[in-house]
Amino acid sequence: MHKWFVALLLIAASVTATAAEQAIVDRYKASCYACHGFGANGAPKTGVEADWAPRLEKGMDTLMKHTNEGFNAMPPKGLCFNCSDDEFKALIEYMATPQS
Ligand code: HEC
Structure with missing residues (x-):
């Protein structure tokens, strides 16, 4: 009984995570x-760690500010x-993560 409950919880959690991830990927593809x-235009390329490392060094607060207000050729x-701030954060993390 207890085992089943834990198994169901795990399944529920992984389904939710996948749906949330998919929503971010959809957002990413749309913008x-x-x-x-x-x-393009010197934008740090998705999945390229070397492009993102110097950006991440600025700190998430600065990156969020630049995302909301624009930064050079970044609109x-x-x-x-x-997009919400939470989605922007997830999008930045998604782009900064090497894609397999
Ligand atoms: C029209 C093209 C364009 C689109 C669309 C775009 N970006 Fe950018 N982005 C850029 C360019 C160009 C830069 C590099 C700006 C620079 O460093 O001069 C950049 C840089 C960034 C940076 C780094 C800022 C910094 O301070 O170094 C972040 C974070 C970022 N973009 C997030 C996003 C997110 C999140 C989205 C989608 C919601 C997005 N961008 C969509 C062009 C774009």
């Missing part, structure tokens, strides 16, 4: 990908005007 997918909100 950030246009520039970060190819490193305000990365053109995702209905």
Whole structure:
């Protein structure tokens, strides 16, 4: 009985995580990908650690500020005007993570 309950909880947790991840990937494809997918105009390229390391060094607060307000050729909100701050954070982490 107890084992089943734990197993169900684990299944529920992994399904939720996958759905949340998929939502971020969808957001990414709809906006950030246009520039970060190819490193257009000097945008740090998705999954390229060397591109993102110097950005992450600025700290998440600065990156969030630059995402919301724009930064050089990076447009305000990365053109995702209905993205939340939590989604921006997840998008930055997604892009800064080497893709397998
Ligand atoms: C129209 C092209 C474009 C789109 C769309 C775009 N970016 Fe960018 N982004 C850039 C460019 C270009 C830079 C590099 C700016 C520089 O360093 O001069 C950049 C840099 C960044 C940085 C680093 C800022 C820093 O302080 O170093 C973050 C974080 C970022 N983008 C997040 C995002 C997110 C999140 C999205 C999607 C919601 C997104 N971008 C969509 C072009 C874009």
